[in-house]
Amino acid sequence: MLATYELKQQQFEQVMKEIEDVLTNIPGVEYIFTIPGMRIATLAGFFAEVGDLSRYQHPRQIQKLAGLNLKENRSGKHRGKTRISKRGRPKLRALLYKVIRPLVAKNSVFKALHMYYTTRQQNPLCKQQSLVALCCRLLRIIFVLARKQVVYDMEKMMKDTSLCNQVQHLAA
Known part of the structure; x- marks a missing residue:
């Protein structure tokens, strides 16, 4: 059994x-x-x-490919809940969730x-909704870093300076 284990480990x-070389x-x-935590x-x-990122013009296309875009169940005057569509690739969606x-x-x-x-005053999200929103944000970050070939920077990640100040306050 130890020989089999060592063979599998090799x-x-x-x-x-080989994956690293590719x-x-x-x-x-x-x-x-x-990005700290990416492996x-x-x-x-x-x-x-996803494949080659040069095939995509906008990160929303990758978000839709993952099935993380929002859809609302609606018929006539009835407005249902807004949920993610789940019409994309389930493995990509699961991978993003396992990463986030x-x-x-x-x-x-x-x-x-x-x-x-999860704690903001206007429109606080549930924990799972927040994780889905962060998956979408991570997609956008990956897309921008790869396409523009820039190094990850926390300040650039935060677009709104007031949000940046609140997040830095919460991080401390």
Whole structure:
């Protein structure tokens, strides 16, 4: 059993090395790795589902591909609840969700954003809604870092300065 385990471990290390080699050939990946908490397996799964980012003009297209776009059940005068469509790729949606959970737990910026979304005065979100909103934000961040080839910066991530001040206050 130990020999089988060691063989599987060697095969795993070889596959991870090959994945790392493939990822280094993709433009913009080194900038995405500047996000604290992003790992090789995460980005490999992301690019396996999304493909080349140059095919997309806007991050909303990737958001729709993941099935994270909002839809409202409506008929005549009836207005139902607004939910995510789930019409995209379930593996991509699951990957983003599995990535955002540790980011919210470990990364102070995402933790503060989650706290802000769930405790704000106007339109506070439930915890799951906040995680979906943060998945969409992470998609936008990955898209911009890869396309513009810039390093991750917390201040640039926050567009609104008042939101930035609130998040920095919550992070402290």
